[in-house]
Amino acid sequence: MMKVSIALLLGFVIPFEMDNYIMWTLIGLFLLSNGLFVIASFKDPGNIKKSNEISFLKLNKYFDPSYICPKCEVLRTPESRHCFICNKCVDRFDHHCHWLNTCVGAGNHLWFYAYLVSVWSYLVFNIFVCIYAMVHQQKVPEYLVVIQPRI
Ligand SMILES: [Zn+2]
Ligand SMILES: [Zn+2]
DSSP states (O other), X not given: OHHHHHHHIIIIITTSOOOHHHHHHHHXXXXXXXXXXXXXXXXXXXXXXXXXXXXXXXXXXHSOGGGXXXXXXXXXXXXXXXXXXXXXXXXXOOEEETTTTXXXXXXXXXXXXXXXXXHHHHHHHHHHHHHHHHHTGGGSOGGGOOOOOOO
16 A cells, blocks of 8 residues: 555656645645554554463463463453464454554554545545646646657
8 A cells, every 4th residue: 555655656646747735735645644554553553461470370260261362371351352463462453454564453443544544535636636637638747758649
């Protein structure tokens, strides 16, 4: 997704001569969506940390084993799930996002949705700008016109 947005910015947006406010809106949306992407990917999704004070054997002794994750050796919360890709238990687990390469959970849910909204608004705005640029082709610089029809 990040590569697509960079390609759109470099290939379709910057070469076109357009009004400054459209250009800066696109660059702002580009920076916003990529910033939110970085925050959502690197923020802790809500991994449940293993306690150093209580051992796994004591956990099994005092709690119902169905509330204990045998892989992480932690006490599960009601909405937590074990992610088999990250090999961690995540609180309020939503899904493992392959785009972000991390889980989406209690810690980064808000950042994930903010990223989705920003990247979609950037892409939709980009499509409108591309259509506008195609309709008004006289604004395309001549060095970009590689293929010209022979008359
Ligand atoms: Zn687990
Ligand atoms: Zn995961």
